Amino acid sequence: MSDQRGKKGGPRASSGAAGKPSGKKVGKKTMGTRFISRTMTEKVKTAKGRKGSSTKWLQRQLNDPYVAEAQVRGYRSRAAFKLLELDEKFLILKPGKRIVDLGAAPGGWTQVIVERVNPSKTTDKGNANQIVALDINEMEEIPGAKILLQDFLDPEAPELLKAAMGGQADVVLSDMAAPATGHPATDHMRIMGLCEVALDFAEEVLAPGGMFLAKVLQGGTENELLTRMKKSFKTVKHAKPPASRSDSAESYVIAQGFRGTDKDTKA
Numbered sequence: 001m002s003d004q005r006g007k008k009g010g011p012r013a014s015s016g017a018a019g020k021p022s023g024k025k026v027g028k029k030t031m032g033t034r035f036i037s038r039t040m041t042e043k044v045k046t047a048k049g050r051k052g053s054s055t056k057w058l059q060r061q062l063n064d065p066y067v068a069e070a071q072v073r074g075y076r077s078r079a080a081f082k083l084l085e086l087d088e089k090f091l092i093l094k095p096g097k098r099i100v101d102l103g104a105a106p107g108g109w110t111q112v113i114v115e116r117v118n119p120s121k122t123t124d125k126g127n128a129n130q131i132v133a134l135d136i137n138e139m140e141e142i143p144g145a146k147i148l149l150q151d152f153l154d155p156e157a158p159e160l161l162k163a164a165m166g167g168q169a170d171v172v173l174s175d176m177a178a179p180a181t182g183h184p185a186t187d188h189m190r191i192m193g194l195c196e197v198a199l200d201f202a203e204e205v206l207a208p209g210g211m212f213l214a215k216v217l218q219g220g221t222e223n224e225l226l227t228r229m230k231k232s233f234k235t236v237k238h239a240k241p242p243a244s245r246s247d248s249a250e251s252y253v254i255a256q257g258f259r260g261t262d263k264d265t266k267a
């Protein structure tokens, strides 16, 4: 068990409207999913009182095809496309699976999970808690998912999650990220700390054959963590989905084929 639990990871989230995707499929082909690509660049006039950095952020948002497509499809965040692209490649979200979504706010990933896992139509584990989403920040309800407002680093978090799930998980996802400090070493340490605690949890709750996917920073997963993952899972890979900004150091580690715990092998 890592010693990261109990250390605080800071919040970061925004909210937006939920809804159904438009189903519009045009433009550039990415990891198997097609999105609109815009060619016209919108310029933002520098407003009085607005910092240069926020003007830059606004300009990037206005010219980001993923932001535009997220609005069209009713996704709460452009991050939704990262999961869609990862799912195209690694076949993560199948109907009937029990899934935990850590660092879920504002809810783009949770929306994608609900769409693909379709919890209301499954019979074996068909209840609202088949999909459990957790964040330190509040997020609006998403029908089909149980949402927990909780700091994952709080020692109570695993028990609250287990109680909400009511059974072993097939997939544990973590898109958790503490707000960037601008100090690369600190940011790296914080994100890897969250990844390590998420792995502790995944090893505790995954059913044999299960999958763990977590956000990491460039340089990939640290050796110690990678060695641990390779022991617990049959395959461990890294991927940077096209929706992940090229100037961002983030990527994802995908560990598949959980070997199970002693408890599972004795059962």
Ligand SMILES: C[S@@+](CC[C@H](N)C(=O)[O-])C[C@H]1O[C@@H](n2cnc3c(N)ncnc32)[C@H](O)[C@@H]1O
Pocket (backbone or CB within 6 Å): 008, 009, 010, 011, 012, 013, 076, 077, 079, 080, 102, 103, 104, 105, 106, 107, 108, 109, 110, 134, 135, 136, 137, 150, 151, 152, 153, 175, 176, 177, 178, 179, 194
């Ligand atoms: C990149 S955002 C997630 C975006 C989300 N996957 C989506 O699709 O909308 C990272 C999230 O991690 C959450 N987070 C960071 N530290 C956390 C912690 N200790 N416990 C729970 N959530 C945390 C932040 O509040 C933030 O909402």
